[in-house]
Amino acid sequence: MCSHASGRLNRPSGPAPVTTLIPVLGDQLSRSLASLRGVDPADAVVLMMEVWDEATYVRHHKKKIALIFSAMRHFAEELRSAGWSVDYIPLDARGNTQSFTGEVVRAAKRHKAQAIRVVEGAEYRVRQMQDEWADRTGIDVEILIDDRFVCPLSDFYTWAQGRREHRMEYFYRDMRRRTGLLMREDGKPEGGQWNFDHDNRGTPPRGLNYPAPERFKPDAITQDVLALVEKRFAGHFGDLEPFGLPVTRKQALKSLKHFIATALPDFGQYQDAMVAGHDYLYHSSLSLCLNIGLLEPLEVCKAAEDAYKRGDAPINSVEGFIRQIIGWREYIRGMYWWDMPKFAERNALKATRPLPEFYWTGDTDLRCLSESVGQTKREAYAHHIQRLMVLGNFALVAGVDPQAVSDWFLVVYFDAYEWVELPNVVGMSQFADGGMIASKPYASSGAYIDRMSDYCGKCRYSVKQKTGPDACPFNALYWHFLARHEKRFAGNPRMGTMYATWRRMSEDKRAEYLASADAFLETLEPAKAGWAREGKTG
Template sequence: MHQDERTARRVPPTPVLIPVLGDQLSADLASLRDIDPKQAVVLMMEVWDEATYVRHHKKKIALIFSAMRHFADDLRAAGWTVDYVTLDARGNTQSFTGEVVRAAKRHKSKSIRVVEGAEYRVRAAQDEWADRTGLPVDILPDDRFVCPIVDFYGWAQGRREHRMEYFYREMRRKTGLLMQDDGKPVGGQWNFDRDNRATPPRGLNYPPPERFRPDDTTKEVLGLVAKRFDGHFGDLEPFGLPVTRKQALKALDQFIATALPDFGPYQDAMIAGQDYLYHSSLSLCLNLGLLDPVEVCRAAEEAYTRGDAPINSVEGFIRQIIGWREYIRGMYWWDMPKFAERNALNATRPLPEFYWTGDTNMRCLSESIGQTQREAYAHHIQRLMVLGNFAMMAGVAPQEISDWFLVVYFDAYEWVELPNVIGMSQFADGGMIASKPYASSGAYIDRMSDYCGRCRYDVKQKTGPDACPFNALYWHFLARHEKRFAANPRMGTMYGTWGRMSAEKRAEYLASAEAFLDTLEPAKAGWAKAAP
């Protein structure tokens, strides 16, 4: 966020308590700005409530705790007094509110200054702190984003449709990224997505992402997580994720130099055994606060200016950050708390057990889930067109698949995960985010991956026990939602094809899909949320 867009704040009564949350690991955080460190105490908290409100992937918990501890050390080195409450600290109440109340008494604080929580439930808890502590609480806007929430509301108000593309153009104009002096986009167009759908050639390889050897702090955290969160989903080690600002910058430099040039054409590709494939995975650094979104975009823009990366790769990467990321955050706050409960397609099927185990003969799903278990990561096409696509076409309850996504990925926070899943992936918002559901048959996965070649199912077969289940599920999904989607201009071709099928062929598709759905075992209780 540019300096002139920051909200000026009066100096709070001292001594001031400054809670810094686990996704606010930025030295230029608004609550740390324009205040003498000698007049403040920074409070950082590892609390059970945050690690278990869903049962997060072990690697995700370790990432956040390690990054928090390293950031606390950086703050101390910069002259701040940091009160760091570890998970196992004596007296830890295991909640943000409980620890704020305790710290305010411990330090005889006169006021509290905090940046607003990124998630609805955290922001709601912050509103209670004044009553719980009896102190004035200054809740500051999070200006680490390009678009303040109030500005997004201004953009969204009165619009019949809230499409990302138009919002993205406003963010390009605001930041000046990939813009000419005459106000036109560099390259003569806003979007180069048509150049970014290349089918991956055989033998496509990728530069491995930067990985970092755990230091003593991270090793201590790994031991803690192994002991206290052993029953959570996912592999804890090997662990090599960036946990400091210095490491995040190194990961950014490595991506720009080695992966960005081919990011564009192959960003939709899926190759077994190549978990990152030109993707940056810098989302974890952005969402923790270790990197600023504009600095990341500037680094990509500079690569284009130097001639080191083509416009389609650079524009596509920048669009994900100042377009999609900012837009999704805005839509989250625009519709919460209703967004979390939306279910426009009336989907009620329990999440299948194989989402937790990876034990399925559908190779695209087993590969994506296995990677997720190992890495706490899968890229956006695996999430949308394999994991999300299957859940939507199978009619899985959107809240169950949303909880799963929130558990398993290291970059998943509710503000970014929930609208991506409820809206983009499951169409449970009824079309607020996407203009059509992202449903596809096995042909798309076959075109964009090497998953189908060694799958137990035959992607070329349309129905029957040996056919790729995505094929029949696709038509089953369209058939049961025909009343809703038949008039959608982007789906007319598909419904035209369905209408030209013989009654016998349509019945064969439906029977094949239903026979497969009958084989799905529901997930056991307690994976996403433990019983109360």
Template sequence: MTMLIPVLGDQLSPTLASLRDVDRAQAVVLMMEVWDEATYVRHHKKKIALIFAAMRHFAAELRGDGWTVDYVALDAPGNTHSFTGEVARAAKRHAATAIRTVAGGEYRVRQAQDGWAAQTGLPVDILEDDRFVCPLPDFYAWAQGRREQRMEYFYRDMRRRTGLLMTADGQPEGGKWNYDHDNRDTPPRGVNYPAPERFAPDAITSEVLALVAQRFAGHFGDLEPFALPVTRAQALVALEHFIAAALPDFGRYQDAMIAGQDYLFHSSLSLCLNLGLLGPIEVCEAAVAAYARGDAPLNAVEGFVRQIIGWREYMRGMYWWDMPRLATRNALDAHRPLPDFYWTGDTGMRCLAESVGQTKREAYAHHIQRLMVLGNFALLAGIDPQAVSDWYLVVYFDAYEWVEMPNVIGMSQFADGGAIASKPYVSSGAYIDRMSDYCGRCRYDVKKKTGEGACPFNALYWDFLARHEKRFAGNARMRNMYGTWGRFSPEKQAEYRESAAAFLDTLTPAAEGWARQPAA
């Protein structure tokens, strides 16, 4: 009797459901580096290295804990380079009598898992991924029959479910559920920002870096320097460092953007959570403990907890609630190709150049850069939402389809028609100027509204509202925007629209194959 236990690259948790209550003497853990997963989109080189290095370290830890691990490296002889192919090969290699696995986080992976029984002729037990706070059946029960599935109400239920930041009588700590209004300050000059904890590559990681440099040279992004956490021990150090050094100021400055400061007071813990190196509850409990000790204010801790048990869990639920339909949604009928500067960073718009340049270096940008610079421009310019979604999936080290796609298709691009966001997240250059230092040395003038040298966001903003007036004019949250637009003279409205059209005509589409064409 041999139980084959496939463990995927984002399931690197010693408490994984498939590893519990198993006789290790009669089990083989299968881990696979496969070309299909590295290239179904051409992931950032640093992202591929992160996942492969974390997988190899986890395999070593499992062996040290008494497991038999069959690890198929990318260049292993006979590697079929697909999950299904490697599961079938391993089942024969070990004369497996059954397969036990945890459901993949992405729709296409789960579809493949559903075919393993037919492919191998073996019984396959696909377990729910219980590393999340909200089981999918519970999310479906919450969503079913609601006119709107808004995150805020889901988040309150998650607070009640977990007890995080709740008083003994069942009320939210501090008397309010949400402290966002305290989280929009611009940092003063001279603030010292705490860099995230860095980890020097060991021999295992160095071997992976050499592999990625050779095999994925044509992929987007800088591979080195590489200093990301690739083990649970390192992830715990990163968590401790964030709680002590950055969390106290995370809240009030979380929407700020400063050139040359890639992380500000943000963490890189999303990569640890999404790989499985950390669990959501332990991360939230560490933040809440800091609040209880008086080491971090409530607005910072609440905002951080909301990102994890609110947005992260909600996005996973909305992904599975709407798939596979979500992948092709395009409610605003946007079809412009993705501009080439999303890959090169070669644009005179400094906010976009800084955000793309940071993304290229780090495989990271924080949520306001992703939403209100990169996403805002794509939405205003009418970029095809599937192309935008593919780009986000490629370039960020924490991007897995279950969390990336609903964030981009729904929240960022409003392509789901408002299932996730109650209004589109659009702004003119004024918001970027208020929340960043990007505009001061930009070739475009953020104060100028139209014409040569004007910030493109200004004309694009009003052009977007004009294009979609029929859809959004009745939206209560956009009433003031359309009130202002309606007070413009016909000549001024035409000037904005002509200026936007002239700018859009200058955009160069990205070359084919950056995102989805498999590497040679």
């Protein structure tokens, strides 16, 4: 009873119209959605659902819940204005079953639907639910490919099949050829090379005037949502207000235009930098718009490419930005589906330490961590180097359970959905996939953080000091990590220099590093149960 083709529904003969139920999920807020194409609005009902299960399967940041609910309500109004009949189920609606499946079953009965047409869920657990809908409703369910992504999963599987290594760089080059973005007529990459990452590691000088992202005053719809979230999700992590995130396509397009004009020119050079008190620097934060469907990847990339062609942004900025979207974003999605459901349980390094409490409170003397957690609490956002080389790096070298780390990342960021968050954290950040995504673990001492940020200057710990109670804990934890995983990584060609340095140290020096790390680890307070999932620590 369940079809996965993308053709039109078969309709019975006779004059009576078929009521097609079209569930639209909270990350499918696109007028170009496959389920809305080729359907007469007069013969269909769009179902949109605010359900407790989705808001609390992990206890999402309050700002993230407000973003999704507000964007959903605005999208429903947009569809109504375009002539669609929309059955919108608010969170507190009478009879709300608080689950996708429950609401689809109720709506199918309510509208006497004879067919259901839906775009596949982006997350594994949602896709599993959709496979049950035909049996639960007793009617045909057509599950359509989500063609808002640039690379169909079938094409990714073809690319991945039989490869010994699935490195993003090679996939990215194929995506450049597929899309033609930043490609010359002779088939060579614009600028003579594929990747300008070596030009994207600058430390910003003091006094730069960083452009603030576009922000929007909450309208009546958003204000109603803010009141709902404050009432129903008061115990969730994060600050709800001030709230100024884009919740409509019009606002998303304005955010894109603002980024291209004000931040893209310097995005490349300073994309890895971290500056206290400046949450966004030159980053776009457009991932929230992409991941709920208010923007589509190719239109965002084309806008950046057009800026390069006009001479308004340099190649290193534009290439680095485009690589994040058609390279990394598409690759991570492919790797997620390539390995699910095993991906969610991977723990190649056998890390078991509970997530420290300061990931939720920010209460730590490590300034890089307190700044990153504090920003995350305020904004539901931190940029990729804060996520990878501060928050992820600490969890990695401290040996924190990768599932607890993954749950935390899924909770706290407004752009976090399992398909993009889990492989980034379990694979890239924690190396728990054993190297399917990253060729080496992203572990570092305090020196990297000092080089790429201004956090260390006012930290209670000294980044220059290697061991002891006043030394930056990252320094000893880094060597502790290498020592406990020497058997696994000693033969890694990208880590040979570090292990050679470790072996040249005296026994006393190595023991001093290990003792210093152990002493610090003893001070870590485990997170209390229920922050991420009810009854689960971390």
